[in-house]
Amino acid sequence: MQTDYLIIGQGITGTMLSWQLIEAGASVMVLDAPNGKGASQVASGVINPVTGRHLLRSWDIEKFMPIAVQAYRDLEQVLKKPLIRQCNILNFHPTPQMHLTFRERLAEMPEYLHQPDNEAQFREWFQFDFGVGETRPCWLIDLHSLLQTWRAQLLANGQLRETVFKSEDCEVGPDAVLYQDIQASAIIYCDGAASINNPYFNQLPFAPNKGQALIVSVPGLPQLYNYKQGINLLPWKENQFWAGASFEWNFEHDRPTAVFRDKTIAQLKRWLKLPFEVVDHLSALRPATLERRPFVGLHPVYPRVGIFNGMGTKGCSLSPYFAREFAQHLLHQSPITPAADVQRFTRILSR
Ligand SMILES: Cc1cc2nc3c(=O)[nH]c(=O)nc-3n(C[C@H](O)[C@H](O)[C@H](O)COP(=O)(O)OP(=O)(O)OC[C@H]3O[C@@H](n4cnc5c(N)ncnc54)[C@H](O)[C@@H]3O)c2cc1C
Known part of the structure; x- marks a missing residue:
């Protein structure tokens, strides 16, 4: 052919x-x-205009994000499936330093960084000490x-x-x-x-980089946001959340490890007030450069x-x-x- x-x-x-x-x-x-x-x-399928611990603007995001959003919307029409939705990030600052960094950046990036009106509402589900910030708009692709x-x-x-x-x-x-x-x-x-x-x-x-994530079921947690405190906890399938990820430069294989699983479960137990159950463990290499x-x-x-x-x-x-x-x-x-x-x-x- x-x-x-x-x-x-x-x-x-x-x-x-x-x-x-x-x-x-x-x-x-x-x-x-x-x-x-x-x-x-x-x-996880996230498009986030702000990158990393230092909350920097992602490379040429003003150019890439609108084209990406439109492409997924066009594909929704072609495939007749919902593929993209806005899902903003709630940053539960893990340290006082991260809280300060967020406050500094808030003034520099008002188009993406915001202060939620009533952060007390999140105390029903999460334990946190250093405040909450929001990154908006962010998108979630159903890959x-x-x-x-x-x-x-x-x-x-x-x-x-x-x-x-x-x-x-x-x-x-x-x-x-x-x-x-x-x-x-x-x-x-x-x-x-x-x-x-x-x-x-x-x-x-x-420069391949290994990433792992747990799929957890968290009954009662609304699938409204990408919740973030060191790790991301974001909507996956019904009642399920994707919890990750690791960024591993040194690894022996591309498979899931018990070290990541145990560390992530401990992290979730400290942060979440709701009970959860691990239902899957994913791992792959990112084609990084x-x-x-x-x-x-x-x-x-x-x-x-x-x-x-x-x-x-x-x-x-x-x-x-x-x-x-x-x-x-x-x-x-x-x-x-x-x-x-x-x-x-x-x-x-x-x-
Ligand atoms: C844990 C984790 C979380 C991530 N989260 C995000 C995120 O939220 N947002 C984001 O933008 N990016 C995220 N990424 C990065 C993203 O996954 C990658 O940038 C992207 O998937 C790379 O796509 P790709 O098509 O280059 O490679 P892949 O998705 O790896 O696709 C390569 C394909 O080639 C096939 N293939 C390879 N060799 C052969 C062969 N010899 N014959 C036939 N088929 C072959 C494979 O089977 C595979 O289907 C994440 C990555 C990881 C690991």
């Missing part, structure tokens, strides 16, 4: 890129491992529903195969890419943390091979913007944002 683009992986990057290419009239074939447990399956529904649509249209791609069986020629019975104009790797071992891109400065910027574009030496990766902790907010940009680049040679363009590594990738 013949296709314009062979896409490896159907996490959030493969989903967004395949959607953008199909919307623009191109043909795609997506290959994704059956029952894959990539980062997008484990992620499970998005990935599953888009996958079902691709499968129904013969545009996805559930199979493990083997790069050693793929032939990249001057005029086409051949893999089994597939002939494509180009192959685009959207394979997340697996790209660390990719023969074309393994020299890129990836040393520079904290994505890898988007075509290989400088093999122009039929591309990459869409390196979303780190921000796949939900970054991938809609860069999928659109990359699709336009593939189809109309329009430029890619230099900070994300993989051509910035031409010297390394030409070795």
